Amino acid sequence: FLPSLSENKILVAQHPLLIVANQTATLVCNYKYNGTGKEFRASLHKGTDSSVEVCFISWNTTKTSSNSNKEFNCQGDHDKDKVIFNLWNMNANQTDIYFCKIEVMYPPPYVYNEKSNGTVIHVKETPTQIQEPQSAIPLWILATVTGILAFYSMLITAVFINYWQKSKKNMYHQSDYMNMTPRHPPYQKNKGYPSYAPTRDYTAYRS
Numbered sequence: 001f002l003p004s005l006s007e008n009k010i011l012v013a014q015h016p017l018l019i020v021a022n023q024t025a026t027l028v029c030n031y032k033y034n035g036t037g038k039e040f041r042a043s044l045h046k047g048t049d050s051s052v053e054v055c056f057i058s059w060n061t062t063k064t065s066s067n068s069n070k071e072f073n074c075q076g077d078h079d080k081d082k083v084i085f086n087l088w089n090m091n092a093n094q095t096d097i098y099f100c101k102i103e104v105m106y107p108p109p110y111v112y113n114e115k116s117n118g119t120v121i122h123v124k125e126t127p128t129q130i131q132e133p134q135s136a137i138p139l140w141i142l143a144t145v146t147g148i149l150a151f152y153s154m155l156i157t158a159v160f161i162n163y164w165q166k167s168k169k170n171m172y173h174q175s176d177y178m179n180m181t182p183r184h185p186p187y188q189k190n191k192g193y194p195s196y197a198p199t200r201d202y203t204a205y206r207s
Contacts, residue, residue, distance in 0.1 A: 008035035010113035012100050020123040023090045027119055029083040029100030035111065037104035042076060042083040045099045050115070054098065055085065058105070090123045097121075 013030045029042065043056035055068035057076030068074040073089045083100065097118045104111040 008104075008109070008111055009033070010035075010102050010104070010111055012102055012113045012116045014098075014100055014116050014119040016117065016119060018119055018121045020090055020121060023088060023123070023126065025087045025090060025121055025123075027085045027087070027098060027100070027121070029085070029102070031081060031083065031100075031102045031113065033102070033104070035104060037106065037111070039104070039106035040078075041103040041105050042078065043101045043103075044074065044076070044085045045101060046094075046096050048097060050099050050101070054087070057083065060106070087121075090121075092123050092125045095121060095123045 011032045015028065018025050018027060027044065029044075031042075039058070039060040041056060041058040044054040046052040046054050053069060054072045055066065055074035055076055057064065057066040057078060059065070059078055064078070066076045072087065072094070074085060074087045077084045077086070083102065085100075097120050099116060099118045100113075102113050
């Protein structure tokens with residue numbers, strides 16, 4: 001709400017609070033001017049003492065220009081009886097009170113508004129997204145290597161079992177052979193021993 005003014009005066013009204021959750025703020029400076037000015041300058045200032053000029057816009061009947069402090073992303077625009085400051089990529093450190101200043105630059109006399117109550121812009125912290133550490137080796141490579149190792153392990157096991165079974169079979173056949181030919185003692189060929197039986201040498205057992 002802006003009261004009536006005497007000639008060549010400026011009053012400014014601002015919203016008292018802006019909550020910024022998406023790093024973007026739109027601050028509207030409503031103003032009322034009762035004069036004959038043709039060239040104006042509107043600026044946005046930060047801090048209780050308005051020590052930091054965030055950005056400004058100036059205009060006359062033919063052209064408009066705007067500029068921003070390098071530490072801020074700000075652009076001004078003007079409409080009938082109001083100036084709009086758009087800020088983006090804001091961070092929590094930029095939370096502060098902001099003031100609008102409207103000036104009549106031409107023709108004289110130079111006029112500007114009395115300091116308004118300002119707008120507190122509260123920039124919320126952006127939540128930090130925790131990223132899970134990614135494996136240096138892609139998952140499909142790990143799966144492929146694991147499959148190849150498992151295949152070769154099964155192949156080696158099968159070859160070993162086959163070799164072991166063959167070795168066991170050969171040992172069984174070798175131990176199964178035995179010389180079953182009967183033997184008889186020397187000089188006793190006529191005592192019932194077959195003629196083909198070899199003579200057993202008993203001299204080896206004599207002491």
